[in-house]
Amino acid sequence: MSRYLCVWGQFDVQSTNKINKIKKEVNTLLSGPYFDIHLTISNPINDNNNVDSIIKNISQNNKIIKIYTNGISMKDNYFESLFINISKNNHLISLKNLIDKEFNIKYREFFPHISLFYGNVPKKEKMEIIKLLTPPKTITLNNISLVNVDESIEQWKILKSFKLNNL
Numbered sequence: 088m089s090r091y092l093c094v095w096g097q098f099d100v101q102s103t104n105k106i107n108k109i110k111k112e113v114n115t116l117l118s119g120p121y122f123d124i125h126l127t128i129s130n131p132i133n134d135n136n137n138v139d140s141i142i143k144n145i146s147q148n149n150k151i152i153k154i155y156t157n158g159i160s161m162k163d164n165y166f167e168s169l170f171i172n173i174s175k176n177n178h179l180i181s182l183k184n185l186i187d188k189e190f191n192i193k194y195r196e197f198f199p200h201i202s203l204f205y206g207n208v209p210k211k212e213k214m215e216i217i218k219l220l221t222p223p224k225t226i227t228l229n230n231i232s233l234v235n236v237d238e239s240i241e242q243w244k245i246l247k248s249f250k251l252n253n254l
Contacts, residue, residue: 091237092132094142094186095125096152096179097248102226106171109220110203113169116216119204120240126154126173126201126228129186130236139247141189142233146249149185152178152228159203159220161213168206169213171222173199179228186231201226205240 098106106124113119132138157172173179175197183197203220232248 090134090235091130092134092138092246093130093234093236094128094132095123095232095234095245096128096182096228097123097125097230097232099151099227099229102223102228105223106201106203106226109171109222112220113203113216117169117204117206117208117212119168119206122202122205122240122243123245124201125232125234126199128179128183128231129190129192131192132186132190132233138190138233142186142231142247143249145182145185145189146231146251149182149231149251150178151251151253152176152182154179154199154226154228156222156224156226159217159222160200161210161217163210165207166205167198167200167202168208169204169216170200170202173201175199182231 103124155174157174160172161169179199229251230248233246235244235246
């Protein structure tokens with residue numbers, strides 16, 4: 088049975104708590120679906136027998152990444168409705184390129200962000216909410232997770248998480 092798999096970056100407890108606080112504030116005002124905080128690194132991942140060992144090996148050979156945020160933005164796109172902008176850095180790009188290479192994923196523009204809300208809401212309403220929010224300046228990406236996103240958002244499931252090396 089084939090699944091639609093993604094690799095997510097996930098964060099240390101302190102970063103997760105800060106982002107979840109902002110996400111909760113947004114969803115109190117906009118009421119979107121629940122999803123785990125993440126930064127999508129790569130998709131779709133070929134669902135093969137080696138996928139776990141490949142991701143585990145990548146995690147063991149890559150270090151924890153300090154990520155700088157760049158404000159909160161919005162798009163007229165359900166899955167990118169309201170999000171924290173992430174400044175690209177060489178380590179994050181290298182991690183993505185390595186995963187893409189391992190799974191033969193065709194190049195497409197990498198747009199690192201952390202979604203706070205999924206949904207279709209008028210731009211004016213989102214602009215008002217953005218004024219109320221202050222994202223953390225830095226966050227720590229310390230896990231890569233293999234995620235099944237084949238079903239509805241509420242059924243997305245983290246299959247395995249692997250800690251990045253603390254080199």
